[in-house]
Amino acid sequence: MRFFVRIVFIGIFALGAFYITFLQDDSEHVKDSKTTREPKSIEVSSTPSKKTVILERVYVDGEVSEEILSENVHNIHTVKNKYRDWQIVQMDEEQIVLQKKINDISPLLKANGYFGITDDGTISIFNGKPINADIIQSFFQIDIKKLEGKKHEELKKGIPIKTKEEFDKVLETLKPYSIQKQQKLTGS
Structure with a gap:
């Protein structure tokens, strides 16, 4: 009887390991790790949130101009699509700062x-x-x-x-x- 209990226990353990390794749905885990690395402002949202968008233009003479906008932002992808030539340099719950190098004088x-x-x-x-x-x-x-x-x-x-x-x-x-x-x- 002891031998049978050991075999059942080893089988259950092996099945659990197999399930965790190959069959478990990682989407919940991936979602959690994504939200810890990125601010809430970039999650997909059905309702847009009002954010301050700051556009910084950096000219060859060192001058930096800023344009401050208020926009409804659904997620980071909409911002990236709208401002394709811009780099995101800072982002938090309230604002997104984008920067673009301009190959001209100010x-x-x-x-x-x-x-x-x-x-x-x-x-x-x-x-x-x-x-x-x-x-x-x-x-x-x-x-x-x-x-x-x-x-x-x-x-x-x-x-x-x-x-x-x-x-x-x-x-x-x-x-x-x-x-x-x-x-x-x-x-x-």
């Missing part, structure tokens, strides 16, 4: 941007002519002594930037005068 730069030089020789972009304007972004320091007089005067007055091509051209023209580049060449 509207601010096109309207009022000037390349100029600071007192210490740093090439910067100014919001307006460099004399009394705020710096939007700084790039690198140049050796003013090696810069030709005409170019130095242009930078003091301000070089307007209207296109990405002008932006790239000015930076490329000034890179050879960069102090970091000269230090690498001389080994100091």
